[in-house]
Amino acid sequence: PSTRLPCGSRVLDLSRPQVMGILNVTPDSFSDGGQHASLDAALRHAAAMAAAGATLIDVGGESTRPGARAVSPLEELERVAPVVEAIARELDVVISVDTSTPAVIRESARLGAGLINDVRSLARDGALDAAADTGLPVCLMHMRGEPGDMQNDPRYENVTEAVFQFLSERMAACAAAGISPERVVLDPGFGFAKTLAHNLSLFKHMERLHELGRPLLVGVSRKSMVGQALGRDVDERLYGSLALAALAVAKGAHILRVHDVAETVDVVRMIAAVQAAE
Numbered sequence: 001p002s003t004r005l006p007c008g009s010r011v012l013d014l015s016r017p018q019v020m021g022i023l024n025v026t027p028d029s030f031s032d033g034g035q036h037a038s039l040d041a042a043l044r045h046a047a048a049m050a051a052a053g054a055t056l057i058d059v060g061g062e063s064t065r066p067g068a069r070a071v072s073p074l075e076e077l078e079r080v081a082p083v084v085e086a087i088a089r090e091l092d093v094v095i096s097v098d099t100s101t102p103a104v105i106r107e108s109a110r111l112g113a114g115l116i117n118d119v120r121s122l123a124r125d126g127a128l129d130a131a132a133d134t135g136l137p138v139c140l141m142h143m144r145g146e147p148g149d150m151q152n153d154p155r156y157e158n159v160t161e162a163v164f165q166f167l168s169e170r171m172a173a174c175a176a177a178g179i180s181p182e183r184v185v186l187d188p189g190f191g192f193a194k195t196l197a198h199n200l201s202l203f204k205h206m207e208r209l210h211e212l213g214r215p216l217l218v219g220v221s222r223k224s225m226v227g228q229a230l231g232r233d234v235d236e237r238l239y240g241s242l243a244l245a246a247l248a249v250a251k252g253a254h255i256l257r258v259h260d261v262a263e264t265v266d267v268v269r270m271i272a273a274v275q276a277a278e
């Protein structure tokens with residue numbers, strides 16, 4: 001695939017791995033404890049992540065951790081829009097908006113977002129058209145069901161093949177809606193409708209997804225797969241998250257969605273130093 005990804009007014013250089021900093025603007029986000037609910041705190045956090053080397057900031061107004069309660073489109077818009085507008089004004093980063101809501105997709109694009117990141121792969125009514133109309137790239141991610149029920153005994157014959165098939169189908173749906181494959185980024189959806197065994201197997205066989213011919217985005221930072229594999233609480237998952245970041249880069253991932261930007265940037269730079277050697 002081309003190593004350049006146009007993201008609105010900016011271009012992302014995917015010839016090297018890019019780090020996407022997570023900015024939760026939800027009152028119940030599991031790892032930030034909703035501390036970024038206020039706009040200036042959110043902007044300060046985004047600025048710190050950009051300074052640490054994040055080239056994308058992922059703004060999410062809906063917590064999609066297992067069991068999270070639903071948020072109304074208006075409430076989601078009120079959380080997200082001011083933050084997108086402020087970051088677009090203040091920072092030189094690609095703004096990714098983590099949303100499934102057509103109104104938020106449209107308004108965020110108008111305010112300067114450069115990437116639509118929908119964990120539901122534009123399944124909601126109007127989402128495909130909204131994303132198509134923005135002209136922005138979109139990240140499609142594998143999930144089954146909803147955050148409220150997705151962890152109720154998920155089963156797969158072969159989880160990697162199921163993810164491959166799902167992403168292939170969603171890319172086709174995008175193409176049919178006028179979103180060309182060149183605008184698509186793919187994501188295995190770690191932690192969404194998957195057991196630990198599913199997450200580990202999917203990670204092990206992640207290279208299979210390169211056969212779809214699109215950049216890969218990987219989000220495993222501080223997730224339960226690290227917690228369950230190591231027996232660590234959410235604020236003790238840095239080392240496990242960095243191990244997975246390194247392995248994802250080794251497996252050809254293009255974008256890493258993380259909480260701990262500075263640490264992950266050093267992992268990426270160290271790997272790049274070795275790969276650049278004679």
Ligand SMILES: Nc1nc2[nH]c(SCC(=O)O)nc2c(=O)[nH]1
Binds near residue numbers: 098187191217219
């Ligand atoms: N594209 C993409 N978007 C995401 N949004 C979340 S929210 C849950 C959490 O951060 O634990 N995860 C992901 C992910 O893995 N990929």
